[in-house]
Amino acid sequence: MRGLLISDFNIENLSSYLKKEPNAPAIDSVITCYGEVFQTLLDDAAPCWSERPDFVVAWTRPESVLEAFRKLLDCCSVNEKDLNAQVDTFSAALRQASKRTRALFVPTWVIPPFHQTHGLLDLSPTCGVARALMQINRRLLETLEGVPAVYPLWTEKWIQLAGPTAFNQRLWYLGKIRFSNDVFKTAARDLKAGLRGLGGQAKKVIILDLDDVLWGGTVGETGWQGITLGGHDPSGEAFVDFQRDLKALSRRGILLAIVSKNEETVAIEAIAKHPEMVLKMDDFAGWRINWQDKAANIIDLMAELKLGVESAVFIDDSPVERARVREALPQLFVPEWPSDKRLYTEALLSLDCFDRPSLTDDDRQRVRMYAVDRARKESQPQLNNLEEWLATLKTTVTVEELNQSNLPRVAQLLNKTNQMNLSTRRMSEADLHMWASEKDRRTWAFRVSDKFGDSGLIGILSLELDGSQARIIDFVLSCRVIGRKIEEAMLFVAIDCARTVGIQEVNATYCRTPKNKPCYAFFQRSGMTCRDGNTFVWDAAQMYPLHSAIRLVCEDDRTFEKSPVGVNPFTVNHASPSNNC
Amino acid sequence: MKPTKKELIDIIYECLGEVNEQLPNDRQIQKSPDASLVGRAGGLDSLGFVNFIALVEEKCAHKYGIAVSLMDASLHEDGAPEDVGRFADSLFQHLMKTLPVQL
Numbered sequence: 001m002r003g004l005l006i007s008d009f010n011i012e013n014l015s016s017y018l019k020k021e022p023n024a025p026a027i028d029s030v031i032t033c034y035g036e037v038f039q040t041l042l043d044d045a046a047p048c049w050s051e052r053p054d055f056v057v058a059w060t061r062p063e064s065v066l067e068a069f070r071k072l073l074d075c076c077s078v079n080e081k082d083l084n085a086q087v088d089t090f091s092a093a094l095r096q097a098s099k100r101t102r103a104l105f106v107p108t109w110v111i112p113p114f115h116q117t118h119g120l121l122d123l124s125p126t127c128g129v130a131r132a133l134m135q136i137n138r139r140l141l142e143t144l145e146g147v148p149a150v151y152p153l154w155t156e157k158w159i160q161l162a163g164p165t166a167f168n169q170r171l172w173y174l175g176k177i178r179f180s181n182d183v184f185k186t187a188a189r190d191l192k193a194g195l196r197g198l199g200g201q202a203k204k205v206i207i208l209d210l211d212d213v214l215w216g217g218t219v220g221e222t223g224w225q226g227i228t229l230g231g232h233d234p235s236g237e238a239f240v241d242f243q244r245d246l247k248a249l250s251r252r253g254i255l256l257a258i259v260s261k262n263e264e265t266v267a268i269e270a271i272a273k274h275p276e277m278v279l280k281m282d283d284f285a286g287w288r289i290n291w292q293d294k295a296a297n298i299i300d301l302m303a304e305l306k307l308g309v310e311s312a313v314f315i316d317d318s319p320v321e322r323a324r325v326r327e328a329l330p331q332l333f334v335p336e337w338p339s340d341k342r343l344y345t346e347a348l349l350s351l352d353c354f355d356r357p358s359l360t361d362d363d364r365q366r367v368r369m370y371a372v373d374r375a376r377k378e379s380q381p382q383l384n385n386l387e388e389w390l391a392t393l394k395t396t397v398t399v400e401e402l403n404q405s406n407l408p409r410v411a412q413l414l415n416k417t418n419q420m421n422l423s424t425r426r427m428s429e430a431d432l433h434m435w436a437s438e439k440d441r442r443t444w445a446f447r448v449s450d451k452f453g454d455s456g457l458i459g460i461l462s463l464e465l466d467g468s469q470a471r472i473i474d475f476v477l478s479c480r481v482i483g484r485k486i487e488e489a490m491l492f493v494a495i496d497c498a499r500t501v502g503i504q505e506v507n508a509t510y511c512r513t514p515k516n517k518p519c520y521a522f523f524q525r526s527g528m529t530c531r532d533g534n535t536f537v538w539d540a541a542q543m544y545p546l547h548s549a550i551r552l553v554c555e556d557d558r559t560f561e562k563s564p565v566g567v568n569p570f571t572v573n574h575a576s577p578s579n580n581c
Numbered sequence: 582m583k584p585t586k587k588e589l590i591d592i593i594y595e596c597l598g599e600v601n602e603q604l605p606n607d608r609q610i611q612k613s614p615d616a617s618l619v620g621r622a623g624g625l626d627s628l629g630f631v632n633f634i635a636l637v638e639e640k641c642a643h644k645y646g647i648a649v650s651l652m653d654a655s656l657h658e659d660g661a662p663e664d665v666g667r668f669a670d671s672l673f674q675h676l677m678k679t680l681p682v683q684l
Binding site (some may be wrong): 020 | 599604632634639
């Protein structure tokens with residue numbers, strides 16, 4: 001990955017840490033001459049932009065880019081309007097530069113503590129440096145809010161973590177290096193975590209042990225009444241706080257799950273009955289509570305959740321269990337875990353693997369959606385016939401065009417979906433928006449609900465119209481709803497659109513990845529003709545059949561409840577796949 | 582508290598450890614007296630040397646309570662010491678001269 005570092009101080013140390021930090025992604029950075037911030041941001045033709053950088057860091061000192069702030073440091077009085085106007089000018093330059101990259105990171109402004117020693121005047125409205133710092137950062141955030149591809153970063157955290165030597169005057173005067181290396185190290189870690197999040201590689205599940213993780217003691221020995229949780233006990237309080245933080249993460253869309261060696265009924269009773277349990281069974285997307293090997297249980301659980309093992313984090317207090325699981329599942333992240341229970345919260349919140357570029361309503365509802373899925377699955381065995389079961393679900397698929405409000409979730413889904421993904425393109429919000437804005441391209445988002453509840457935005461379809469052909473570029477569906485005829489509804493929409501604009505042929509080219517075999521399997525059975533092994537074709541003279549169990553609602557209020565041409569989807573004479581498929 | 586050469590070598594090794602965190606694996610500076618710090622035989626580039634000097638200054642100031650400025654000409658009368666051992670010697674002499682100056 002190629003980064004461009006723009007700064008008004010010597011930022012080479014950050015570049016070194018970005019290159020050396022062992023976690024993905026691998027990064028090579030180009031550094032612009034320091035002090036040429038505005039020129040670089042504004043000049044489209046500057047050589048550093050000739051090869052589009054994957055990401056840009058624009059890290060500046062407020063006294064350097066805002067003349068009014070420099071005056072404040074010199075104890076001159078400054079007009080608030082002037083200060084805001086200068087922030088707006090800088091923000092406009094950032095917005096312009098953001099169009100030339102997938103991600104522009106903007107660390108917020110900080111100043112050394114020795115500039116904030118005016119005592120009662122620090123927060124003065126006319127000459128308070130600390131007050132002005134808060135004001136300019138707030139203004140910067142407000143003016144950058146909602147700008148695609150711009151991600152402000154909280155520099156103050158890096159300063160606090162580095163401690164009193166964060167601002168190193170020796171490095172400043174020797175090499176114009178603003179911060180100590182501890183600041184750059186933490187910044188490099190956070191930048192990489194952000195890039196992983198943008199690439200859809202953030203962890204999605206936390207798998208937890210129970211005894212001495214969610215509570216103290218062994219519930220199988222003492223019963224739920226005997227475990228340490230809450231009360232006037234340092235460890236008990238720490239367990240409650242740890243559970244509270246886990247619950248907060250689940251509100252950010254991180255799934256919680258349990259893998260524990262215990263009697264299931266005893267453990268579930270403890271979760272249900274202990275009055276200080278913050279987490280309830282509904283907070284868990286799944287669990288394996290038994291005496292089997294934990295690694296095997298994790299594989300089984302992740303298969304149930306339809307997620308790869310690599311998307312999970314496993315937390316266990318036992319070094320032996322951690323070592324066993326690490327050895328058996330090297331792709332699973334198993335962090336070292338403190339033996340002191342009071343450090344659990346700190347250990348959890350220090351994990352930098354949950355970073356995501358945005359938080360959507362679907363993220364907030366994710367745990368509930370998994371509970372709904374569980375209820376749906378539990379209903380399935382009562383019906384022998386799949387068609388009958390699908391009919392009982394009363395599934396509604398809602399189609400909407402890509403727009404500003406669904407863009408964050410669509411980009412998130414595009415970047416993290418592996419299995420039902422035709423091309424496995426990874427794109428930032430900004431890139432996707434730019435791509436979809438081109439003439440002759442159509443992009444839709446699909447939402448699904450049924451009698452059990454709302455599954456949220458779960459599908460993406462994009463088409464490129466080219467003369468008499470329409471190419472399906474993205475065909476993405478969340479694994480949670482695969483096999484419920486949503487896939488067919490998406491093809492129906494693609495072909496309906498193509499027919500409307502007079503297209504003769506719709507095709508889809510499958511790009512193989514290690515994980516998207518389910519997508520290939522779907523296209524093989526879709527009824528499209530397979531040409532040259534990986535390209536599937538539909539003659540748009542024919543309408544694609546919509547399954548009778550699906551009610552399709554379009555943005556223009558059109559509603560389809562069965563194939564509009566009146567054919568029975570199960571007897572329609574599909575073109576046969578060619579032999580080479 | 583007066584420094585000993587062994588203490589200074591330990592400080593230098595500690596600083597090299599931190600500087601090595603930024604260097605590619607094939608450009609790591611060995612923690613040995615004859616390892617090249619700067620010069621034609623390899624070692625640190627100018628930025629690496631600045632990082633290294635700032636670290637040594639900071640650690641010496643912390644340990645001995647004295648203000649140290651290693652970019653002073655006194656340390657480099659014959660140019661920057663090219664290897665770790667000679668740098669330690671220069672540092673020792675510099676600190677002995679500087680010692681009366683309290684922070």
